[in-house]
Amino acid sequence: MIKIENLPEIFIKAMPVLQTLESAGFEAYFVGGSVRDVLLHRHVHDVDITTSAYPEEVKKLFEKSIDTGIKHGTVTILYGGESYEITTFRTESGYQDFRRPDHVTFVQNLDEDLKRRDFTINALAMDTRGEIVDLFDGLKDLKNHIIRAVGNPEKRFHEDALRMMRAVRFMSQLEFKLEENTEQAIKDNHELLKKISVERIREEFVKMGLGSHSRQAFQIFLDTELSEDVPDFAGKKDLLEVYPKLQFSPTTESNLWALIIILLKVPDDQISKFMRDWKNSNAMTEKVERIIKMFDLIADHAPSDYELFEAGEEILINTIDIAHILGQPISSEALVDRYMALPIKKASELAIDGRFLIERGMRPGAKLGHTLNRIRELVVSSKIENNQEAIGQYLDNLE
Numbered sequence: 395m396i397k398i399e400n401l402p403e404i405f406i407k408a409m410p411v412l413q414t415l416e417s418a419g420f421e422a423y424f425v426g427g428s429v430r431d432v433l434l435h436r437h438v439h440d441v442d443i444t445t446s447a448y449p450e451e452v453k454k455l456f457e458k459s460i461d462t463g464i465k466h467g468t469v470t471i472l473y474g475g476e477s478y479e480i481t482t483f484r485t486e487s488g489y490q491d492f493r494r495p496d497h498v499t500f501v502q503n504l505d506e507d508l509k510r511r512d513f514t515i516n517a518l519a520m521d522t523r524g525e526i527v528d529l530f531d532g533l534k535d536l537k538n539h540i541i542r543a544v545g546n547p548e549k550r551f552h553e554d555a556l557r558m559m560r561a562v563r564f565m566s567q568l569e570f571k572l573e574e575n576t577e578q579a580i581k582d583n584h585e586l587l588k589k590i591s592v593e594r595i596r597e598e599f600v601k602m603g604l605g606s607h608s609r610q611a612f613q614i615f616l617d618t619e620l621s622e623d624v625p626d627f628a629g630k631k632d633l634l635e636v637y638p639k640l641q642f643s644p645t646t647e648s649n650l651w652a653l654i655i656i657l658l659k660v661p662d663d664q665i666s667k668f669m670r671d672w673k674n675s676n677a678m679t680e681k682v683e684r685i686i687k688m689f690d691l692i693a694d695h696a697p698s699d700y701e702l703f704e705a706g707e708e709i710l711i712n713t714i715d716i717a718h719i720l721g722q723p724i725s726s727e728a729l730v731d732r733y734m735a736l737p738i739k740k741a742s743e744l745a746i747d748g749r750f751l752i753e754r755g756m757r758p759g760a761k762l763g764h765t766l767n768r769i770r771e772l773v774v775s776s777k778i779e780n781n782q783e784a785i786g787q788y789l790d791n792l793e
């Protein structure tokens with residue numbers, strides 16, 4: 395029996411929750427990602443708890459609780475300033491909504507619960523003594539860096555097809571390999587992904603794209619044909635084959651999307667549709683559109699000071715990253731130096747605003763906006779100094 399010594403603080407803090415359940419005569423364990431991550435010495439961001447107690451019984455034991463998913467066996471309890479999801483031992487099948495399984499059956503013991511989990515490395519449990527319950531050789535797979543479905547992979551993927559995307563996501567995040575039968579089952583069942591909501595697919599796709607082994611995982615995403623069943627990727631494998639061969643991986647979500655859009659050669663007027671098909675937010679869409687615009691601009695000509703100003707620091711850095719990832723020759727240092735040397739970097743840094751013009755007798759309206767833009771342009775390109783006196787003089791000369 396493996397026992398973890400020196401548990402991280404997050405488990406120590408949660409321990410009284412398990413002990414409270416045990417003292418009341420129930421079984422209780424930490425499960426899932428937190429147990430996997432502590433064994434891998436990775437950062438544990440939250441702990442999930444599984445128990446033999448029914449939700450109503452859990453609620454009676456703690457002062458504060460939230461009914462996050464009673465029907466599915468989950469209550470969130472508040473304890474010591476933290477919140478914990480406690481889920482009754484269960485099995486499940488079918489997810490139509492965003493996160494919760496549609497059908498769950500409560501089961502009698504931990505073994506039955508672990509059996510229905512996705513991968514052996516996610517089917518580990520830990521008790522109050524730090525001892526690990528390992529029914530499916532998850533520890534061995536952790537050691538050998540293998541993603542393997544629990545039991546029959548076909549069954550696991552029929553229970554929840556998103557698990558196929560989770561497989562490539564974990565490959566990327568953990569730098570693990572996919573076990574052969576698990577990979578074959580994905581090849582045979584990738585079409586099941588069509589039933590899964592785009593939001594859930596997107597979440598896994600982005601995690602895959604931002605993981606440290608995203609290029610290796612992306613290759614499997616293509617080889618297994620999962621790519622045929624996500625929005626707007628079908629029939630585009632030849633274009634996407636470039637991704638695994640890239641020099642670097644993207645490090646921000648906006649750059650992941652920008653990169654994909656560039657590889658897929660999505661026309662400018664189709665970008666917002668593409669982003670909408672993937673259920674991205676308007677803010678993300680706008681950012682990606684700006685990055686792609688800047689990328690095209692840089693490929694076309696050396697940007698003017700005003701074009702650098704309009705892009706702004708974040709878009710500029712992201713654009714330079716994209717150029718690097720695609721191996722495009724670009725003098726990034728010179729661009730950053732030029733940006734850093736701009737007299738102003740944000741519109742709010744201009745020494746005057748609309749009021750200044752109104753005080754000088756200009757009427758509010760389109761002309762005022764136009765003049766303000768012109769002044770900003772002249773200041774950014776160092777043709778007027780950024781102070782009220784110099785700007786005033788410029789206006790005097792105009793009159």
Ligand SMILES: Nc1ccn([C@@H]2O[C@H](COP(=O)(O)OP(=O)(O)OP(=O)(O)O)[C@@H](O)[C@H]2O)c(=O)n1
Pocket residue numbers: 425426427428442510511512513516517554556557560
């Ligand atoms: N489709 C799913 C989703 C989750 N799980 C199980 O529920 C646990 C918790 O799932 P989740 O919080 O989504 O992921 P983690 O594995 O905890 O990974 P992370 O928190 O790093 O995303 C998983 O470890 C796994 O045991 C599963 O079997 N099938």
